[in-house]
Amino acid sequence: MTAHGGRGTLDHQALLYGSPGEFVSAMAPFARTGLERGDVVVAASKRPNIDALREELGMDSRAVQLEDTAEWMIRPFDRLHAFKQTVAGLPPGRSLSAMGEPIWEGSAAARRQWARYESVINLALTDAPMRFVCLYDSSALPDEILERATQTHPTLVAPGGARTRSPGFVDPIDFMPAAVVVPPPEAVDLAPEGTALRASLTRYAHEHGIDGRQLGEIALATSEVAANAVRHGGGPRRAVVWTEDGELVCQITDAGDGIGDPLAGWIRPETGSTGGWGLPIARYLADVVEIDRCETGATVTLFFTIENDRCSSGVA
């Protein structure tokens, strides 16, 4: 037997709850069952839900990792890796019981990315010994997001605990065809790659008051996407930048066949791996990475929320 006690299977479910009370009545038993089985138990949800769950669990709550979803691993890339790491660190024969609530307060692009994360979970954690209940507040969320929940979770669970197979589940390969992000008319063309790309991007960023650590992150993420376009995409055709609603947006279009793998960039390469870091680094550094397909090739759009924190600027 291997150290990990063999392969597990992901049980990925969505709970649509209407109130903290409904949340607790469904999730307190889930947490207790997990603890009784010897599982590692993690819950990331909205603050009122977490507080109510802590109270309901009483002494047992000390054995549960309770997190406010608005503060814990607030980018889906980081959250996926937090779960992957927890799974990797499980003692032999043990499982993970997790509750996770995506963050739907951000931009339209950020919401699309969270929906994609939910779909990608099915592939990225497919072998994980993990019961994973994703939490959807049906009293607050628009129908569009609730419908996507049924597309990204093979199983739906009712507040009373009844499980049903989701009739609307969509294979992650086919989930949510990309909505191509069209640059606005004021978007500025950049040199397509290399030193010249970084120089033109730096100029633009400086004009918009961005410097220091954030500029370093934008330059690295964008360079890596452009380098991928050279290596895999038949060369970059166009690089543009614009600002919109407090975000700086960079878009690289290449001449390749598009990036068909829904997992692209979501998985960190093996620790010793030399290649394959470009897109993971982009996902790690950018707030949102959208991979689209257009007529001429793949389009990767990177969104960075502009930080106006003076502390972060002026540091070269």
Next chain:
Amino acid sequence: MLSFVRSGLREGERVLYIAADRPRDQVTAELARAGGDVSDALDAERLIVGTSGDRYLADGRFTADRTIDGLRREIEVARDAGFDKMRLVGEMSWALDKGTDLRSLIEYEARVDGMLRETATAALCQYDRRLFDLVTRRATERVHPLVLAERDGYGGAACELLVERGPNGDTILRGEADGASSESLQYSLRAAVARSHDVRLDLSDLSFIGAASLSTIRDAARTLDARGGRLTLVSPRPVVRHVVTLMGFPASIAIEGVA
């Protein structure tokens, strides 16, 4: 390459640039375009241009002895003209023509090293990696203890990445380390790892580093870590510190000073 030339000029050294494949006038014009400091140095003969024809292939054939003697004389001439030190930059693609035996080239590179040390002369030999086969490149790299800078072609422009060894033994990266330079960085770091138990990598003059080069540095850090050594990153930019946590650097790495 230009930062190598410029640092020699700043130190008050005479710099000899030996070009291959193109006439002296053309190379002089290319260098002059690099900036006022370089064109002034050309006018003052602090920077002089030679060609592979007159320096390496005097009678159409290459021999290590004659070339080394010639360079030694050149250094003496510079001393007489008031330059304590000399700095050499050679484009090496001439070695591919004229039936030069690449083994004699490697022998030359190995032997010229002693003469350069003796005369405290810094030399930068530029091998265009598109032209030289891997075996020759590896062999010549083994006999170059100090400097490996690389880009595709000489181009007359500044190198993307220059790897130097500082006076305190630090390995210093200058310029930009993107995907195109990661292979030469690999060789340089391998040499640094072979040389010493711990390696200090000075990144303060590095304006950009990409994922491929970071992977290369991480591999060096892991090699050092496996034998109980340590890699120190000196003055990395904040983004480098941040990405290092993603890319699986060993816990033994140290970071000193943030640029």
